[in-house]
Amino acid sequence: MSKEINTIGVLTSGGDAPGMNAVIRAVVRTALARGKKVMGIRKGYSGLLSGDIFEMDSRSVSDAIQRGGTILQTARCKEFMTEEGQKRGAEMCQVFGIDGLVVIGGDGSFKGAERLAHQGINTIGIPGTIDLDIACTDYTIGFDTAVNTAMEAIDKIRDTSTSHERCSIVEVMGRHAGYIALWCGIVNGAEEVFLPEVENITQDDLIRRILENKKKGKKHNLIIMAEGVGGTNELAEKIQRITGIETRPTILGHLQRGGSPSALDRYHASMMGAAAVDLLCEGKSNRVVAFKNGEYMDFDINEALAMEKSIPPRAREVERLLESR
Numbered sequence: 001m002s003k004e005i006n007t008i009g010v011l012t013s014g015g016d017a018p019g020m021n022a023v024i025r026a027v028v029r030t031a032l033a034r035g036k037k038v039m040g041i042r043k044g045y046s047g048l049l050s051g052d053i054f055e056m057d058s059r060s061v062s063d064a065i066q067r068g069g070t071i072l073q074t075a076r077c078k079e080f081m082t083e084e085g086q087k088r089g090a091e092m093c094q095v096f097g098i099d100g101l102v103v104i105g106g107d108g109s110f111k112g113a114e115r116l117a118h119q120g121i122n123t124i125g126i127p128g129t130i131d132l133d134i135a136c137t138d139y140t141i142g143f144d145t146a147v148n149t150a151m152e153a154i155d156k157i158r159d160t161s162t163s164h165e166r167c168s169i170v171e172v173m174g175r176h177a178g179y180i181a182l183w184c185g186i187v188n189g190a191e192e193v194f195l196p197e198v199e200n201i202t203q204d205d206l207i208r209r210i211l212e213n214k215k216k217g218k219k220h221n222l223i224i225m226a227e228g229v230g231g232t233n234e235l236a237e238k239i240q241r242i243t244g245i246e247t248r249p250t251i252l253g254h255l256q257r258g259g260s261p262s263a264l265d266r267y268h269a270s271m272m273g274a275a276a277v278d279l280l281c282e283g284k285s286n287r288v289v290a291f292k293n294g295e296y297m298d299f300d301i302n303e304a305l306a307m308e309k310s311i312p313p314r315a316r317e318v319e320r321l322l323e324s325r
């Protein structure tokens with residue numbers, strides 16, 4: 001018989017993402033509507049281990065849906081990677097009466113949720129990361145806002161780049177994932193995009209293309225670099241040294257992680273937050289909520305973590321087709 005859940009905990013973990021507050025709001029309000037008690041855990045698994053836990057009511061999530069960041073704050077917690085840390089985490093849940101837990105984060109956070117489920121706490125993961133790099137789901141909360149933020153910033157860089165006939169290299173976030181870079185390549189109309197998951201053109205090929213573009217009268221070259229590829233500053237210096245074309249690197253960095261979430265992020269966040277609570281109420285554990293082929297569903301965490309995701313070949317092809325030559 002599945003265990004009945006009376007108190008639901010909620011935490012955000014790993015890198016923050018716009019829309020996390022809308023998830024917290026949906027979890028809190030759905031749980032209260034189902035007659036459950038809700039406990040907020042601050043600073044991810046760090047706050048769980050230090051007992052930074054408080055009761056939440058409907059007002060705790062007022063004025064949160066439109067706010068960026070996470071009102072529960074987030075952290076990366078090394079101690080929780082150890083079995084001892086995970087046991088202590090489960091004990092802390094018991095101390096606060098938490099029998100079901102919603103973990104909002106990425107793959108790393110889901111591994112932690114799986115370990116807690118192993119210790120007897122019912123857990124459900126919700127994909128919250130700007131990187132869009134969780135294989136079991138077509139959408140991760142925060143991506144739409146982040147890619148729009150990057151797109152708007154790159155449009156602005158393109159304006160000044162054209163005025164000065166410069167080459168601009170813009171580095172977008174994604175230590176292991178090139179989705180923001182790929183999307184910006186398409187929606188900003190870049191001349192070249194470098195992704196961590198696939199083979200890219202060589203720096204020599206790039207320099208030849210920049211010189212050809214100049215001969216054809218192109219007024220700027222816009223190159224998008226995913227963070228995980230690296231070497232943005234060095235590449236800019238090399239292009240300028242060899243071609244004589246002024247080249248400026250811009251690293252967009254953490255501005256991509258902040259800001260008020262888009263409608264898409266708020267919508268998925270609300271739907272996924274409510275789904276997570278309903279799964280817990282049905283006695284489910286060790287599951288991840290996903291949006292796949294236009295529907296909300298859930299997967300076993302271990303199966304979800306074993307899935308692989310690759311850059312859609314057609315999107316890479318279209319990005320290349322549309323590069324101006």
Ligand SMILES: Nc1ncnc2c1ncn2[C@@H]1O[C@H](COP(=O)(O)OP(=O)(O)O)[C@@H](O)[C@H]1O
Nearest residue numbers: 014015076077080081105106107108109111112
């Ligand atoms: N293998 C693991 N076992 C237990 N906890 C983990 C594991 N991997 C990550 N975590 C926990 O999840 C946190 C967030 O993971 P991280 O990979 O940084 O971010 P994300 O969840 O966004 O991928 C880590 O700091 C750690 O506390």
Ligand SMILES: O=P(O)(O)OC[C@H]1O[C@](O)(COP(=O)(O)O)[C@@H](O)[C@@H]1O
Nearest residue numbers: 014015106129130131173174175227
């Ligand atoms: O904020 P930090 O610690 O510098 O981390 C930067 C990383 O976090 C991200 O913004 C999001 O990654 P996660 O969601 O997996 O934490 C990556 O794109 C980036 O590489």
Ligand SMILES: [Mg+2]
Nearest residue numbers: 014106107108
């Ligand atoms: Mg991650």
